[in-house]
Amino acid sequence: MEGKSSFSAKRRETVLKAMEQETPLDLLVIGGGITGAGIALDAATRGMRVGVLEKNDFGSGTSSRSTKLIHGGLRYLKQGDVKLVQEVGRERAILYKNAPHLVVPAPMLLPVYKGGTYGYLATSIGLYVYDWLAGVARKERRKMLSRKQTMELEPLLKKDGLKGGGLYFEYRTDDARLTLDIMKTACQRGAKAVNYTEVTDFVYENGRAAGVTVHDRISGRHHEIRAKHIVNAAGPWADEIRSIDGSLKGKRLFLTKGVHLVVDSHRLPVHQAAYFDTPDGRMVFVIPRGHITYIGTTDTAYSASIDQPRMTQEDRDYLIRAVNAMFPAVKLTERDIRSHWAGLRPLIYEEGKGPSELSRKDEIFISDSQLITIAGGKLTGFRKMAEKVVDLVAGRLQQSGGKAYPSCSTDKITISGGERPEGVSYEDWKRQMIQDGIAAGVDGQTMQEWVDLYGSNALRIVKRLPESARLNIPPQLQWLHAQLTYSVEEEMTVTPADFLRLRSGWSYFNLAKAEKYRNIVEKMMNDLLDLQPEQKEAQLAMLNQLFRHLHELPVNEQQLQSMTS
Template sequence: MNFSNKNRAEKINMMKIEPFDVLIIGGGITGAGIALDAVMRGMKTALIDMQDFAAGTSSRSTKLVHGGLRYLKQFEVKMVAEIGKERAIVYENGPHVTTPEWMLLPLHEGGTFGKYTTSAALHVYDLLAGVKRSERRSMLSVSETMKKEPLVKEAGLKGSGYYVEYRTDDARLTIEVIKKAMEKGALCLNYVKAAEFHYENGRVAGIEAVDQIDGSRFTISAKKVINASGPWADSVRKKDGGENGKHLRLTKGVHIVIDESVFPLQQAIYFDTTDRRMVFAIPRDGKTYIGTTDTFYDRDPIRPDVTAEDRAYLLEAIRFMFPSVNVNESNIESSWSGVRPLIYEEGKDPSEISRKDEIWESETGLLTIAGGKLTGYRKMAETIMERVAKWFKEEHSILFSPSETKHLPISGGDVGGSAKFQAYVQEKIATGMEKGFSKEEAKTLVNKYGSNVDKLFAHKKENSPMPNVLYAQLMYAIEEEMAYTPADFFIRRISALLFDLKTVLDYKEICTDILADHFNWSQAEKEKHIAELEAEIAACS
């Protein structure tokens, strides 16, 4: 069965009749990882999300699979060691959605980091994270630093640290993990909301679900239900009778995007601001994006706002570290805001709250997992599923396999490993050119879709009403990636709303018409989804 909303009715019918071992509420990166771990152990697995997959925090991050260098300052050594090692695993299992990115850490007089403490911290970081020799840190002189990035403030510069992080497309990473779970037998559906829980003998035994597309209600039965709904975790817990014990504290992170003609950054930078916070500036696809802010947030997380104060803060950070760059409000092409579901800690500022994950179990058996970082998603999934496997053994005398995800390529990752990926790219460029794509078009597709690229090449259409690459991506998103609305496609399947707004503006009507034809929308449905996309465009512009 294709991973498509074209056979949605069949998938919902299966959810109605199948008794599942595990049901996961939440289709962000945490829920995706849990679904993959569960199904690989042999558990009959289902996953739902009330929005599109990755529509919450998992499409609104800094888009880095990073090891958390700054957490060494908070003495969270164990967390740095664990997620540092996980960083390499994420890269190895999905090199098409994860790319090594050398990061420059400028050191200035009076700044957060000193030269010798930074050298020591980066050395410890390399050791804790098990960084391979070719990616270990080096310390650069002032002249070496300015050569790497001439825009960096030279006044008071003492040199820099130079180390590797990993850049990703967070939404695509999430989709690829869910697709792998589906390939292995999990049943995953977007636009399905958990309305209330069902109980047997006082224990959670499933949910009453609502199809957010047609409003129909149906029951999903499961022996164990896991709440991995991110910023909505507490509201889901309330449906189970309360939120006893610890609870979440939401913080908001904002990023802005500026064209490279205005901010021609050539090197990714991690720098401290005037208020001694740390901010990233990263070049990507002809743009430079900067983030993130870190403020408490207490409103609906479904579409967190970007305020004038947020934008002003980041523009001031640019002027502070890159004084020759003349930026103002009009230079911001797009922006995004994400909400982090952190574990509440009394008296802590947003930047001080730990990013570690925690698991809670209610009296009814509902498991909730919250906190954590994108980088550690696989280990978080392994941890909670070890607990679930133990429960099945003790309560039902059922034995499941150990975790099998450490060396499992995600969807699109069957390219022979990270070391062979570039050779694979060259091979598939030739294939794409044979199918009628240009060299650059083929390169774009294979770099983004990895070993799934042949399915995109199959969507080459003569006299297409849009560019070849865009049409192939749209058809693949409909047929193989559960995209249902133009917002699903432009935001979470190809990230164009953030980094290529012109393409969205030029082709939104044509793409919407194609989606409407595939899903037989009424005129009212079509207008609804167009309005949704227009609202997203307005929010990010």
């Protein structure tokens, strides 16, 4: 079992060399976020030889820093974009079917206040139209609530001016896990993907981008990878890739920052998720998740470091004020913040529009060198974005080589972790997996967490427990060793920081656990990866930086700019 997966951290260099030798690939994707993962899955499924290069870890940028909702497109209805509401509604239903371990229906309360953005009638009509356009299942269609019903559903709401509310459905997800499991599925179908590989230059033939020079940030080695077509799916870094290509002209990205706070559930004990007006007219989510509640998001123009977007004290105080205005009894303070995250939205710049007004639509740019760039878009729409890109590449490959490729079929592909026995509901399968884990010696809470994180792949971790015991790992740590071994050998986890933030989500949603086990995780991963002293130092520095950013905040954007310039 050890190191055999093509998605093993121990086989990174082998996969990278294979990518280099398989010249030229049909398609090379720059960027290992949700869009790059979706493109890789679509292309591999159609039979293309596809490679993915990600300069950090998979999903480490925008794709792990969202509100962690598979939106049905309510905000697009507000903008009058009927077609987009229909599309994201369909996409949400597809994801719910194909990744049931990561896409969970979550009822959302939309309180209606006198003088708010929408009146009661407008909210009722809007949610009805939204359900109809998005094809929402009957059991999940909106319900309008009286003032009394709204207060019974959420007693903490501000009472002054409350007229009632609307209850509709969003779908909660773990965006980092979704990105990773899609990439794993792509690799199972033949794609090659390697993290910590930075594109430093392009290779040209007759003025056409025919390959890239890559710096492996782990080994320090350089590689040259050739491809018939190259797609830039680098999210907030897309314009940097266009600059390397010398094609940064015309439309450009406009980056906005979104910030989220995490507090213990007893400090914001909302009964269920809510979406509400802030005093300045913007909208904020409050979402309970196990023993925590998270709050977001801001939407402000951003021009500091793309590699290290960070929350400022201004961001924090804005969200605290918004929550205290809507839930006046809770009286949150800065001391209640357990963790947080900040992410960047790579929007397409439009003259005269503010950050919240810019379209979330995606767009494709093709440079003179034939570099294809996909920019903009939303988490929910990643599969359709990928389909557009791969359709374009398939047409070009057929034109140049005569080979026809099938149409997109990713709507029918179960994402890794979502598998279950035929004829068994996913809820019944979850219960069975938890029982099987407990029978194998895993405590119930740990097995529940594994099933929630990994879906059916949790059983692959359970199978590693005997090996952890054979290696004389202390009994109370065998669960962690098995989880880390799986993460390294089947999820290309290269650093302890990536495990704590992206693979497990502990640094976001269980900071006490992350702090408790950080040193043990570091030691176990050093042994699993057989790291050299200088590599251990580099990994420790990344780990320290992760926790430092959770505890130290710049005062404002100006200070952040000076810290990162």
